[in-house]
Amino acid sequence: MNHAQLTALGRALRLLGEHGEALTGDTPDARLHEVKADIKRALDLLDESVSSAAPTTRCPEHPNGPVDENAPDLCLLCETRRRAARRSEINGPAAHARPAEPTPSRYGVREDRPQPQQRWLPELWNGQAWQLCGTPRRDRHEAELYLAAQRRGPRAAMAYRLVHEFTDYEVLRIWGTPVRVDIEPLGNL
Secondary structure, eight states: OOHHHHHHHHHHHHHHHHHHHHOOTTOOHHHHHHHHHHHHHHHHHHHHHOOSOOOSSSOSSOTTSOBOTTSTTOBHHHHHHHHHHHHHHHHOSOOOOOOSSOOOOTTOOOOSSOOOOOEEEEEEEOSSSEEEOSOOBSOHHHHHHHHHHHHHSTTOOSEEEEEEESSSEEEEEEEEOOOOOOSSGGGOO
16 A cells, blocks of 8 residues: 555545544434445545455465364464374374385485495696586596597696596596696786
8 A cells, every 4th residue: 555545545534433423313314425425435445555355364374375164263274283283292293104115216225325426527727726627427538538638629728637536536647737827917016
């Protein structure tokens, strides 16, 4: 509701209050028709200022949520939460049911401690540190072919290395000489 709507609605409701105070048993019909017109005007202003649907529940958290007639606030979502809390008080916390047999998986079953995966990581020297270039490979020969292609490329780095990743990392081979390059021009003079 914007300020103009709020002001007009307040004025219309105050006028209705004055009409209510002035009503008596012998109020003429012309005055009652005037009151009726002012009530319609106030209702029209109220319809213009209301932007959302009327709440279906009395719940402040879910005013337009699903309705449960048996809930004190008519909110099905909150009543479901309350029922679950009452059930856990009576039955105790929900026990996670274990199936009698493990369910077969299309990906297979994994041990509690998975076995380390063997990969070869192609890295390049960027002048400051070693960084990964390309994706880690499962095949060493493929990783070496990738690095050979990188070395022959138009924007080859000063050095490349191949790192074997198993449980730990191990540098297998280095091509070129990594030299630390100052990133500031003129050696930071």
